[in-house]
Amino acid sequence: MSDIRNPESCREHPGEKRAGFERRFRAAGIAWPEYCARWLAAERCGGKRREALARKIESGEPLAYALGHVPFRELDLGIDRRALIPRPETEELAGLALEALRGMPGPPERRRVVDVGTGSGCVALSLAHEFPGPAYVATDASSAALELARENAVRNGLDPGPEWRETDLLAGIEGAFDLVVSNPPYVTTAEWEALEPSVRKYEPAAALRAGADGLDLIRRLLPAAHAVLGSGGVLLMEIGAGQADAVRGLLRAAGFGRIDVIRDRAGKDRFARAHKT
Numbered sequence: 001m002s003d004i005r006n007p008e009s010c011r012e013h014p015g016e017k018r019a020g021f022e023r024r025f026r027a028a029g030i031a032w033p034e035y036c037a038r039w040l041a042a043e044r045c046g047g048k049r050r051e052a053l054a055r056k057i058e059s060g061e062p063l064a065y066a067l068g069h070v071p072f073r074e075l076d077l078g079i080d081r082r083a084l085i086p087r088p089e090t091e092e093l094a095g096l097a098l099e100a101l102r103g104m105p106g107p108p109e110r111r112r113v114v115d116v117g118t119g120s121g122c123v124a125l126s127l128a129h130e131f132p133g134p135a136y137v138a139t140d141a142s143s144a145a146l147e148l149a150r151e152n153a154v155r156n157g158l159d160p161g162p163e164w165r166e167t168d169l170l171a172g173i174e175g176a177f178d179l180v181v182s183n184p185p186y187v188t189t190a191e192w193e194a195l196e197p198s199v200r201k202y203e204p205a206a207a208l209r210a211g212a213d214g215l216d217l218i219r220r221l222l223p224a225a226h227a228v229l230g231s232g233g234v235l236l237m238e239i240g241a242g243q244a245d246a247v248r249g250l251l252r253a254a255g256f257g258r259i260d261v262i263r264d265r266a267g268k269d270r271f272a273r274a275h276k277t
Contacts, residue, residue, distance in 0.1 A: 018037050021041060062202055065081060065085065074130060077120050081203070083119040086119075090122060090183050093183055097127055098130055098131055112176070113136050114173060115127070115136070115162070116221060117182055117183060117217075120152055127181075137173065140166065141169075149164060169220060169221050175228035178233050179233065179236065182237045183238040184210070184221055185209055186217070214243060215246060222235075222251060230276070234273065234275055235275075235276075236271065239272050
């Protein structure tokens with residue numbers, strides 16, 4: 001299917017109609033009007049459906065929510081307001097998790113992995129799809145998000161997929177796990193106020209906001225992750241730009257060693273990796 005992050009991969013629609021969508025989106029003040037117009041033009045649907053989608057986008061609804069699906073690595077995920085729209089950085093997080101799993105000795109069937117704050121299920125399902133064998137658990141505090149994640153397991157032929165658990169972070173989850181992976185909320189109060197209106201209006205605030213310094217959830221997650229990891233287990237976590245030093249300190253305080261901060265494709269400190277030693 002067409003890649004929502006790469007308009008050049010989209011199937012072309014007659015240029016004048018695509019240009020018309022772009023003019024409309026630009027006039028409405030929509031971010032990335034050309035990008036949205038190209039992807040809308042590539043969507044396989046009739047004229048009435050396409051016009052209805054255009055009106056949603058004009059109103060400020062995020063493109064992925066308007067279309068109802070989004071590509072994530074090798075999967076096509078259904079997406080709506082029950083969960084955060086997966087970003088390219090989280091695809092990178094899934095890739096790092098796959099690298100970690102593939103580098104672990106012994107048969108995959110002996111591995112246990114937990115995805116904390118799974119949302120749409122994007123990371124857990126990608127791991128289950130690309131590296132079958134381990135026992136996967138995915139948690140979220142939102143029953144609505146878990147419902148969407150289960151739907152995505154069916155949508156991608158991965159049913160029953162991971163064990164889905166409605167819980168706060170890792171409450172009630174017992175170890176020992178080989179890998180804890182998480183994209184927790186890490187947006188600061190100031191960053192939240194500066195986000196595009198479409199994000200603040202449509203996407204679940206609980207999946208983004210994490211207090212004045214963006215570390216409220218991370219502070220609670222790290223000791224819980226350390227408790228459920230087995231000896232030598234790995235924690236992989238997405239973090240906010242500018243949080244690297246603070247996260248290193250929190251990881252050390254939680255008992256982790258061999259701590260690395262990894263940059264994303266944009267060159268920003270985006271991922272923390274640590275080991276239970």
